Each structure stands twice: as C-alpha cells, then as structure tokens.
Amino acid sequence: xxxxxxxxxxxxxxxxxxxATGMIGVLLGVYLAKLGFDPVVMGLVIASGLAGGATASxxxxxxxxxxxxxxALLALAILTVGxxxxxxxxxxxxxxxxxxxxxxxxxxxxDRGAALVIEQAVLPSIxxxxxxxxxxxxxxxxxxxxxxxxxxxxxxxVLLRHTLGLADVPSLRVGVGxxxxxxxxxxxxxxxxxxxxxxxxAAAGWxxxxxxxxxxxxxxxxFALDSLGGGFLTTALLAFFFYQRFxxxxxALGGLFFVARVANALSHLGAAWLATRIGLVNTMVFTHIPxxxxxxxxxxxxxxxxxxxxFVLREGLVEMDVPxxxxxxxxxxxxxxxxxxxxxxxLVRMGAWAVAPSFAGLxxxxxxxxxxxxxxxxxxxxxDLLLWRAFRHVRPPEERAPAG
Numbered sequence: 001x002x003x004x005x006x007x008x009x010x011x012x013x014x015x016x017x018x019x020a021t022g023m024i025g026v027l028l029g030v031y032l033a034k035l036g037f038d039p040v041v042m043g044l045v046i047a048s049g050l051a052g053g054a055t056a057s058x059x060x061x062x063x064x065x066x067x068x069x070x071x072a073l074l075a076l077a078i079l080t081v082g083x084x085x086x087x088x089x090x091x092x093x094x095x096x097x098x099x100x101x102x103x104x105x106x107x108x109x110x111d112r113g114a115a116l117v118i119e120q121a122v123l124p125s126i127x128x129x130x131x132x133x134x135x136x137x138x139x140x141x142x143x144x145x146x147x148x149x150x151x152x153x154x155x156x157x158v159l160l161r162h163t164l165g166l167a168d169v170p171s172l173r174v175g176v177g178x179x180x181x182x183x184x185x186x187x188x189x190x191x192x193x194x195x196x197x198x199x200x201x202a203a204a205g206w207x208x209x210x211x212x213x214x215x216x217x218x219x220x221x222x223f224a225l226d227s228l229g230g231g232f233l234t235t236a237l238l239a240f241f242f243y244q245r246f247x248x249x250x251x252a253l254g255g256l257f258f259v260a261r262v263a264n265a266l267s268h269l270g271a272a273w274l275a276t277r278i279g280l281v282n283t284m285v286f287t288h289i290p291x292x293x294x295x296x297x298x299x300x301x302x303x304x305x306x307x308x309x310x311f312v313l314r315e316g317l318v319e320m321d322v323p324x325x326x327x328x329x330x331x332x333x334x335x336x337x338x339x340x341x342x343x344x345x346x347l348v349r350m351g352a353w354a355v356a357p358s359f360a361g362l363x364x365x366x367x368x369x370x371x372x373x374x375x376x377x378x379x380x381x382x383x384d385l386l387l388w389r390a391f392r393h394v395r396p397p398e399e400r401a402p403a404g
Contacts, residue, residue, distance in 0.1 A: 003126035006194055007135060010119050013073075013186040015142040018111045020182035022150020023175065025109025027157070031087075031172040032096065041093045046107035049083075049100035054350055056104050056114035061343025069118050069339075070193045076115050077187035080104055084180030088173055109235065110147055115186075117346050121338035122197045124330040129398045132331065133280065136323035137272035141265045144319070148261035151254065153178070199336050208337045215332060215394070216341055220348040222387050223325075227352035229379030232360045232372040233295070238311075245369050246304035256308055260315040271320035279399050280328040284321040285388040291317035292377040292384075299370030331396030 028049075032042045056076060064072040083103010090096050099105070104113055119139070127135045156178065157171035166174070208216065235257060242248045242256070275283040294314035301307035326342075333341045360372035 003196060005192075006126050006197055007123070009189050009192055010122065011139060011142050013115075013189040014111070014119060014139060015146045016182050016185045016189070017113075017115060018143040018146025019150045019153065020179045021106050021111045022109055022147040023153045023156075023182075024105060024150075024179045025107055026151055026154035027172060027175045027179075028105065028107045031169075031176060034168050034172055035091055035096075037093055037096070045093065045097050045100050046105075048097040049103070049105035049107055052083075052101035053104040053106055053113040054347065055101075057117050057343055057347055057350070060114045060117050061340055061347065064114075064118050064343075065121075065199050065336075065339045069122055069197050069199070070190060070195075073115055073118055073190045073193070074187055076104070076113075076118075077183055077190055080183040081180055081187065084176060084183060088176050088180065109151070111143055112346070112350060117343045118339060120326055120330065120342040120346075124327075124338060125199070125335060126196060129331070129396070132396075132398075133275050133323060133327040134272040136327045137268040140268040140319070140323050140326075144261050144265035144268070148258050148265070151258060151261075199339070208340055209334065212333045212337050212341070216344055218390060219329065219387075220345055222383055222390065223345055224348050224352040225386070226380055226383040227349040229376040229383065231352065232376030232379070234360075237360050237364070237372060240364070241369050241373065242304065242307065244364075246307065248304055252304075256311070259312055263312055263316040264319040267316050267318075267320045268323050271322075271324050274320070275324050275327075280324045280331075280396060281388060281391050281394075283324045284328070285384045287317045287320040288384045289381055291315075291320075292380045295373050295377045299373040328391075328396060331398075332394060 028046060029042055032045055037045065056079075060072050060076070067075075080103050083099045083105050086099030086103065087096060087105065090099060106113060120136075123135050123139060124132050154175065157166075157168075157175045160166045160171040160174055161168070239253050239257070242253060248256075271283055271287065274287070278286070291314045294310055294317070298307050298310045298314065301310055329341055329345055330338050360376075363371040363375070
C-alpha cells in the first residue's frame with residue numbers, strides 16, 4: 001500500500017514538473033526578449049539553465065543516494081523554485097544566467113533533469129518485477145500529458161493581455177510565476193514520500209560492480225549513438241522543416257506537435273503491453289526501426305497533410321522504446337546501482353543530444369531541408385541493429401526461464 005502511495009506521488013510530481021517545463025520551454029525565450037536581452041544573451045541564459053540541469057544530474061548520480069533520495073528530490077525542487085523567483089525579479093543578463101543555472105531552468109520544453117534520474121531509480125524499488133515496465137509506461141504518459149498541456153498553458157500571457165489588458169512583460173511574469181508555483185507543488189509532494197524509496201546506507205554510493213560497469217559502458221555507447229541521431233530531430237528543427245518546406249504557420253505547427261505528444265503518451269501504454277509478449281529489447285528495436293523509416297518518408301512527402309499524417313504515425317512508435325529502455329536498464333543492474341545507472345545513461349544521452357543540432361543546422365543552411373531527417377533516421381536504425389545484436393540475450397528477471 002505504501003509503495004502504491006509513493007508511486008502516485010511520483011506520478012503527480014512528474015506531471016507538475018512536466019507541465020511547468022512544457023510551459024517555460026515556450027515562454028522563456030519570449031520573456032528574455034521582452035526584457036531586452038539580445039539573441040546572444042538569450043542563448044547564453046538558456047544554455048546556462050541546461051548546464052545547471054546537467055551539473056545537478058551529475059551531482060545526484062554521484063551523491064544522491066548518500067544524501068537520501070527524498071532529500072535530494074526536495075533540494076532540487078527548492079532550487080528550481082528559487083530560480084523561478086529570481087527570474088521574476090531580475091532584469092540583469094548576468095543575474096538571469098545565474099538564476100537559470102542554479103534553478104536548472106529548462107528551455108527545451110521536455111523534462112530531462114536531475115529529478116528524473118532519481119525517480120527512475122526509485123520506481124523499480126516500489127513495484128514488482130512484472131509491474132516495472134508498466135509503471136515506467138504510466139510515468140512517461142503523465143510526463144507527455146504534462147508537456148502537451150504545458151505547451152497550451154504557455155498561451156496564458158496572451159489571454160491575460162487580451163482579457164485584462166496587461167502589458168507584455170507583466171503578462172509573461174505571470175507565466176513565470178505560475179511555473180514557480182507548479183515547481184513548489186512538486187516540493188510539497190516530495191515531503192509526503194515514505195522511507196521505502198531510500199536505498200540502504202551501506203549500499204549508497206556511486207560505485208558499481210565490474211559486471212554492471214561493462215554493461216553500462218556498452219549500453220551507454222549505444223544510447224549516445226541514438227541520442228546523436230535524436231539531436232538531428234529536435235522539435236525546433238522539425239518545426240523549422242515544416243515551416244520552410246510547406247510554409248506552415250505557427251498555429252498549425254502547435255496543433256501538430258500537440259497531437260504528436262498525445263500519440264507519444266498513448267504509445268507508452270502500448271509498449272508496456274507489447275513488452276510482456278515479445279520482451280523489452282525486441283520492443284525497443286522492432287518499434288523504433290519502423291518509426292525511423294516513417295521519418296524518411298516525412299522528408300520526401302509531397303504535401304503538408306501527407307507529411308503530417310506520416311509524422312504523427314512516426315510519433316506513435318518513436319517513444320515506445322522510452323519506458324522499455326528505462327525499465328531494461330533498471331532491471332539489469334543491481335538495486336543499489338540504479339541511481340548511478342540512471343544518471344550515467346541520462347548524462348550520456350543529454351551530452352550526445354546537444355552535439356547534433358549545430359550539424360543539422362549546417363545541413364539545412366546548405367539547402368537540404370530533409371537531410372537531417374534522413375541522417376537522424378539512419379543513425380537510429382544503426383543503433384537499433386547494434387542494440388539488438390549486443391543485448392538480445394541479456395534478459396531482465398521477468399523474462400528469464402525459471403531455474404530447474
């Protein structure tokens with residue numbers, strides 16, 4: 001009963017954090033511009049927030065279990081609240097950069113921060129082996145729902161300007177204030193977590209066994225390749241592709257990506273069902289490859305309606321490897337190694353994801369709008385084939401034949 005309560009608290013906190021992140025991802029650039037920051041400074045502030053998130057992920061990977069998972073989650077939430085409050089009152093570029101770093105303000109619009117590292121390590125400890133993948137599926141469903149609704153919630157400042165006559169900056173400050181309140185809500189939820197989420201003091205630490213170290217090295221290398229391919233396919237670059245190729249306006253793009261996030265959310269539940277029948281690795285690989293092939297067809301689609309349908313179909317498959325990947329990594333390492341495993345794989349993915357967009361921009365500036373889509377798809381298919389070859393025989397506990 002206590003495990004179910006902790007799980008519901010983590011789901012609720014993940015939803016609020018995703019709602020806040022989805023909203024601030026849309027509003028942050030506009031808010032900084034309205035404060036008078038030039039594009040270079042805006043980029044530095046946003047990069048500072050992402051750097052803060054990466055630094056926090058590294059710190060919780062090394063010391064989160066030793067500090068205590070509940071305390072670490074609470075500290076992260078409080079720092080985020082402080083960053084939001086600082087952004088509300090500052091007009092200095094330097095202060096905004098510091099606030100973004102310390103508050104881990106995520107301008108990407110998707111939750112990929114330090115709290116995710118700890119929550120991924122906690123979930124397997126409060127469910128049975130058979131329920132692990134399903135719990136990760138629901139965890140990702142609530143996150144995708146939060147991201148989608150957060151994007152819609154970013155329209156609040158416009159609504160306030162039209163209904164109450166607020167000026168641009170005050171209306172945007174209301175949005176930043178709401179972001180801060182939502183993150184404060186996560187802190188309140190974390191206070192209610194039980195001691196069951198903690199690992200034993202003797203096991204807490206960042207060292208892993210030689211066997212797990214070898215496994216993490218192999219799987220992290222492959223995850224880096226997958227994320228490098230994903231870096232060619234960020235939301236911003238895909239939106240730019242549709243805008244340039246088909247002349248689609250922002251309103252239509254917003255609707256398209258909202259439908260895509262809904263397709264992502266539904267696919268997580270499908271992934272959990274499929275994994276019980278064909279296994280985690282097979283689900284990761286044999287849903288991911290078709291999604292990459294669909295992406296290639298988007299690059300050569302003759303019209304926006306055709307491209308949009310193909311893109312939504314792709315989004316209904318591409319995220320099916322997320323809960324299965326998370327569940328698999330947590331299953332094949334020891335329970336006391338889960339925070340380190342979650343942190344290492346998250347950091348590798350974050351680093352590789354950050355490298356590719358500049359190359360994608362070079363391809364697009366050279367006149368080949370669809371090239372990043374093709375390159376990203378090829379890299380992802382290569383990752384899938386290598387993953388299946390390397391890990392098809394490394395099975396999680398629930399897929400192993402009973403001894404004797």
